[in-house]
Amino acid sequence: MSDKTAQAERLRQRFALYDTNGDGRIERGDLEAEARRIVEAFGEEENSPKARALLQAYPHMWDYMMEQAGRDAGEALTVEQFVEIADAQMLSRGAVGFSTVLRPSIRAMVDLCDIDGDGQVDPQEFRKWLGAIGNDRIDADEAFRQVDTDGNGRLSVDELVAAVGKYHAGELDARCWVSDARTHGRARSGGGSLGEPRSPTPAVPAGDEDGLRSAEAPGTGRRAVSAGPAPETGRLLVRAALVLLSLGQGVPGAWALFAPRSFHDAFPLPAFAWLTKFPPYNEHLVRDLGALSLGLTTVLLWAAVRPERSLVRAAAFGCLAFTVPHLVFHVAHLGRFETVDVVGQLISQVAPIMVAGMVILLSRRISGAGL
Structure with a gap:
């Protein structure tokens, strides 16, 4: 697989992560929903300063990319449009592009899991990071080693931004910012941040014409219904x-x-x-x-x-x-x-x-x- 093909595939996986209702389109609200899910997974109150930073960083990332692409932030994107915009704003610009687009959200993620307040992520905190994004089945120590390029036992924001960029460029396989493929089912309610696709949302069955979205609750055999329109x-x-x-x-x-x-x-x-x-x-x-x-x-x-x-x-x-x-x-x-x-x-x-x-x-x- 060529680098370009691998890059496009990983961007498509990231698109699938955000496309929670499986309609082939993502919009600003999908990133907001993902940020809220991560905050909840960390056990943080939404009105805390750390949570607010992440809840603001995710939609800001969308707004910036859409503005640079000359699009309205209120638009929805197809997978092809998303891949084109992400490629232009991040992959084509290299490290600068990834830093510009992703640094605020990565900084906010670091602050969420930074227990000792040193502004960096140690191995224990990194495991908390992986658990929050639904990726706690991978070898945390190996992933940490791949990202810790200076070998000081701490992950800086710079190292994490670089790791995300290298992952999406096809140069690194450490999934420090993506959900494990084996956790797709859980990713629907507590999955990853950037990367692997979630299971598609079932279509609304006959009898749900009132707009309620329903899906079978895992392990129950019953329909779990959430009120409100898609x-x-x-x-x-x-x-x-x-x-x-x-x-x-x-x-x-x-x-x-x-x-x-x-x-x-x-x-x-x-x-x-x-x-x-x-x-x-x-x-x-x-x-x-x-x-x-x-x-x-x-x-x-x-x-x-x-x-x-x-x-x-x-x-x-x-x-x-x-x-x-x-x-x-x-x-x-x-x-x-x-x-x-x-x-x-x-x-x-x-x-x-x-x-x-x-x-x-x-x-x-x-x-x-x-x-």
């Missing part, structure tokens, strides 16, 4: 919800900004004219309301186009910051309205709150970060 379905739902919220803000916002008198006298329909119950008319305030609504619309649409977890959550919480106080005010003044108006107001004002809350919940499943 990452790609979750992303589509989030995008649709954000577009819906943007319409709820954008349509009345444009009306108020460009035709403030008409908005005041006829919103939501001329037969109802809710705003006339709160005189007097003030053109300045109505136009400002319209402009602010359009500003929120811009953020919501931006999040729909680039559904990264932090942006999606910011947009959803921004929507709640407006809609919740708005609902509270109207609930306190429902006595001014007929029953049909009360029902219409409650529906129109509770709905966006529920949709924004759904977006926040679903954002856990995107890059999702994208979550």
Whole structure:
């Protein structure tokens, strides 16, 4: 097997590691999920400084590679696209490429298993490393010896970065950063970091059309069901919800900004004219309301186009910051309205709150970060 073939094969194995649902695509949220799995395997709390460093390093690695490739971080990649980008950003650039892309995540991994706080990994800590990535069946001493190039009995970040680079370049077989092929089954819930493929996720069987993902729990013969849509379905739902919220803000916002008198006298329909119950008319305030609504619309649409977890959550919480106080005010003044108006107001004002809350919940499943 030529070096190029071996390199491409190891990148494909790494792709398979991240493709946890077996759909032939990976995205930012897959790396976030892998980082959370490693943190859990180390027994670290997610809000600890060491855990946060790893949870930030993995998606940052994705963002950097996608940016350098001229792609949107919210895109999903096929195996061919991933191999092409990884080859261009790491293999083709040699040691510099691997250091630029991987050093932050390796540094974070070292900090997670560094018991004595010396910034390096000793043999005992290295065994902890291997166990956390699901690779505790290999000869730890031999792997340590191959990576410890200066022979001082400690692995530095530089040595580990170099080892990962040499592994993916086909120059080293020490699997200090990949899961052992014999641990594939366990890798689904506690597998490796860079390298060997996991077992493909079973397709959702008939009867699971509600979107629940199910698979047979190992050793039980029963179906283990995890609630919630798959990452790609979750992303589509989030995008649709954000577009819906943007319409709820954008349509009345444009009306108020460009035709403030008409908005005041006829919103939501001329037969109802809710705003006339709160005189007097003030053109300045109505136009400002319209402009602010359009500003929120811009953020919501931006999040729909680039559904990264932090942006999606910011947009959803921004929507709640407006809609919740708005609902509270109207609930306190429902006595001014007929029953049909009360029902219409409650529906129109509770709905966006529920949709924004759904977006926040679903954002856990995107890059999702994208979550």
